Amino acid sequence: MGMTSKERVSKAINHQEPDRVPVDLNPLYDFYVELKQFLKLEIEEKIGHNLAMEVIPHPDVLQRLGVDLTAVKLGSAKSASKKERADGLVEDDWGIVYKLVNQPGGGRYYEVVHSPLKNATLKDLQDYPWPVADLPGRGEGAELAAKRLFEDTDLAIMGRFGGAITETALYLLGMENWMERLAIEPEFIEALLTRISDVQIALDRIGLEATAKYLTIFKASGEDLGMQTGPMYSPKMFRSLFLPHFKRRFQAAREYLDAVNPGVKIMLHSCGSIRRFLPDLIEAGVDIIDPVQPHAAEMETAALKRDFGNRLTFHGAVDIQQVLPFGTEDEIDAEVKERITTLGFGGGYILAPAHNVQADVPPKNIVRMCEAVKKFGEYPLN
Numbered sequence: 001m002g003m004t005s006k007e008r009v010s011k012a013i014n015h016q017e018p019d020r021v022p023v024d025l026n027p028l029y030d031f032y033v034e035l036k037q038f039l040k041l042e043i044e045e046k047i048g049h050n051l052a053m054e055v056i057p058h059p060d061v062l063q064r065l066g067v068d069l070t071a072v073k074l075g076s077a078k079s080a081s082k083k084e085r086a087d088g089l090v091e092d093d094w095g096i097v098y099k100l101v102n103q104p105g106g107g108r109y110y111e112v113v114h115s116p117l118k119n120a121t122l123k124d125l126q127d128y129p130w131p132v133a134d135l136p137g138r139g140e141g142a143e144l145a146a147k148r149l150f151e152d153t154d155l156a157i158m159g160r161f162g163g164a165i166t167e168t169a170l171y172l173l174g175m176e177n178w179m180e181r182l183a184i185e186p187e188f189i190e191a192l193l194t195r196i197s198d199v200q201i202a203l204d205r206i207g208l209e210a211t212a213k214y215l216t217i218f219k220a221s222g223e224d225l226g227m228q229t230g231p232m233y234s235p236k237m238f239r240s241l242f243l244p245h246f247k248r249r250f251q252a253a254r255e256y257l258d259a260v261n262p263g264v265k266i267m268l269h270s271c272g273s274i275r276r277f278l279p280d281l282i283e284a285g286v287d288i289i290d291p292v293q294p295h296a297a298e299m300e301t302a303a304l305k306r307d308f309g310n311r312l313t314f315h316g317a318v319d320i321q322q323v324l325p326f327g328t329e330d331e332i333d334a335e336v337k338e339r340i341t342t343l344g345f346g347g348g349y350i351l352a353p354a355h356n357v358q359a360d361v362p363p364k365n366i367v368r369m370c371e372a373v374k375k376f377g378e379y380p381l382n
Contacts, residue, residue: 005068009156021377038363107359115174133202139210161207162200226272250285291316336372
């Protein structure tokens with residue numbers, strides 16, 4: 001008899017070989033609707049999504065595909081829900097305003113149209129109405145969802161609670177303003193990141209207090225540090241301005257987890273070319289890195305496994321820029337086999353698309369990806 005999904009994921013993230021390589025999937029709303037139709041699954045569910053349009057799939061969908069992980073998130077407390085404005089825009093808890101935009105290639109995304117701290121001073125940061133994390137009922141929904149999933153399924157559960165630190169700062173300031181002030185106003189940036197970090201760490205703690213005993217992985221949100229062609233920030237800027245806040249966040253989570261459920265591993269999402277940051281992130285407390293964008297500069301999967309495979313678990317790596325949207329069945333098989341071959345030996349790999357699955361990916365290609373894992377991912381690997 002094969003392992004349960006919890007057992008499979010737990011072995012993999014502890015650098016042991018399970019029965020097969022585990023699989024994960026993080027779809028966006030429009031793709032998820034098409035996927036359910038393709039699978040002919042008539043499930044009564046209210047499909048919720050966040051401002052990134054991410055959806056947590058129904059367990060029946062995951063079971064049909066052979067996916068091993070699900071997620072729980074914090075719902076907004078009643079007094080902190082995002083505001084649907086009369087003009088059709090959406091304002092979040094931070095005061096950032098978004099517009100829902102239809103994309104030419106399919107899918108819809110919330111894009112920032114107002115950055116409330118664009119012209120802020122240090123004094124403005126002191127007076128700004130920062131989100132209040134500890135509101136009544138903030139963790140109740142996550143606790144109920146995690147308990148239900150833990151008792152009713154064999155899925156491994158990932159907790160996702162506080163949001164991003166650097167990307168929240170970017171949205172609060174606007175991209176151009178953010179990049180300029182990083183270079184010329186480090187004191188302002190330090191104060192801004194400290195304020196944001198305080199909120200995100202508080203949200204993490206609420207989520208962990210509600211769910212830690214049920215979790216296998218804690219995902220410390222996402223901090224996109226790379227581009228397709230190289231890192232987005234210099235090593236000096238990363239180490240002086242960002243890393244201390246990341247480390248404080250990871251350590252706060254680790255201390256709580258060690259007291260409650262020490263087997264939980266900490267994951268960080270960071271897109272693009274981030275190889276140069278990996279040693280620092282490992283030292284700061286990251287156990288799992290996602291999404292492993294395989295065709296970004298310096299992100300060759302064989303080299304990543306060789307150099308970091310004894311210290312990191314890799315999550316993702318199946319090309320979503322070309323193969324999953326446009327590939328043939330044979331090309332998808334070859335891609336899955338390549339990622340398993342380069343990342344899977346000795347455990348330490350959870351196969352998934354190298355980012356959220358968007359509307360330009362045909363559902364049949366994701367089904368093919370999952371089938372290919374069953375074909376090529378059984379241990380011992382060939």
